[in-house]
Amino acid sequence: MIKIGVFGYGKAGQAVAEVLRHDPRFELMWVARRTSTDQPETIPGTAVPIIGLDKVVLSEWLDTHPVDALVDFSSADTVKIYGEEVRRRQLMLVSAISAYSETDLDYVRSLGNDTRVLCSPNMTVGINFLILAARLLRSIAPFADVEILEQHFRDKPEVSGTAKKIADSLSIDNEHITSLRLGGIVGHHEVIFGFPYQTVRIIHNSIERKAFGTGAAFALSELANCERGFYTFDDLLMHKVRKQLAMA
Numbered sequence: 001m002i003k004i005g006v007f008g009y010g011k012a013g014q015a016v017a018e019v020l021r022h023d024p025r026f027e028l029m030w031v032a033r034r035t036s037t038d039q040p041e042t043i044p045g046t047a048v049p050i051i052g053l054d055k056v057v058l059s060e061w062l063d064t065h066p067v068d069a070l071v072d073f074s075s076a077d078t079v080k081i082y083g084e085e086v087r088r089r090q091l092m093l094v095s096a097i098s099a100y101s102e103t104d105l106d107y108v109r110s111l112g113n114d115t116r117v118l119c120s121p122n123m124t125v126g127i128n129f130l131i132l133a134a135r136l137l138r139s140i141a142p143f144a145d146v147e148i149l150e151q152h153f154r155d156k157p158e159v160s161g162t163a164k165k166i167a168d169s170l171s172i173d174n175e176h177i178t179s180l181r182l183g184g185i186v187g188h189h190e191v192i193f194g195f196p197y198q199t200v201r202i203i204h205n206s207i208e209r210k211a212f213g214t215g216a217a218f219a220l221s222e223l224a225n226c227e228r229g230f231y232t233f234d235d236l237l238m239h240k241v242r243k244q245l246a247m248a
């Protein structure tokens with residue numbers, strides 16, 4: 001069983017911890033957040049401790065509460081606290097942080113010289129699969145028209161970053177993104193390929209933040225079978241696809 005520590009216990013971290021806690025391949029050892037409460041805290045209904053990095057010396061905590069892997073859903077700063085521990089102890093790292101500066105990202109990449117690191121600004125299996133499938137179809141049918149439709153809740157002001165990433169990965173302009181804002185839609189991304197005599201639609205719908213946990217679990221289980229290095233979600237999906245093709 002892979003022992004895990006999670007950084008970040010906000011909206012995403014709570015959902016991710018919940019998924020990892022219930023996955024028999026993993027043992028969730030602890031969760032770390034920025035600030036601690038006066039009383040020792042645990043995840044409700046469990047003995048899993050929630051620690052505040054304001055009161056704990058991480059290297060001492062890791063000596064007494066060892067883990068095999070860290071999962072980061074906190075903020076871009078946190079890697080500066082745990083980075084050298086990851087390197088020294090050769091812990092696997094799954095980082096979901098999307099706001100790294102180029103310098104931070106270079107540092108995270110450098111951890112891949114010493115251990116196994118996955119860093120992805122999108123941690124859902126579904127969106128990453130959608131991008132892979134859309135890229136494949138685009139290479140098969142470069143003549144087809146491509147449009148991206150994204151739908152989100154009424155108050156989301158900006159164009160979806162995921163939709164822009166899909167456009168970028170297909171080398172199409174952001175002008176080909178249509179945004180609809182309706183009620184409480186969590187997240188809908190659709191890539192539409194218009195062929196002369198047929199239409200192909202690849203659709204992803206987000207239901208809950210727990211999808212980030214499913215993605216982190218996939219990343220951890222794949223990383224466990226990788227050599228040390230820095231990986232994207234795409235790299236891990238392609239490992240899986242190649243394995244499947246080799247077995248076929």
Ligand SMILES: NC(=O)c1ccc[n+]([C@@H]2O[C@H](COP(=O)([O-])OP(=O)(O)OC[C@H]3O[C@@H](n4cnc5c(N)ncnc54)[C@H](OP(=O)(O)O)[C@@H]3O)[C@@H](O)[C@H]2O)c1
Pocket residue numbers: 007008009010011012013032033034035036053072073074075076077078095096097098099120121122123124212
């Ligand atoms: N790649 C993906 O698919 C994906 C998906 C969702 C979220 N994310 C990323 O995950 C992060 C968290 O998102 P969220 O919506 O859950 O935010 P949030 O609700 O604001 O929660 C942030 C959590 O991180 C903790 N934290 C922040 N800085 C920290 C530090 N320096 N050391 C330790 N803990 C720290 C906070 O501690 P306190 O509780 O003490 O404030 C809080 O628990 C963001 O960077 C977001 O971009 C990525």
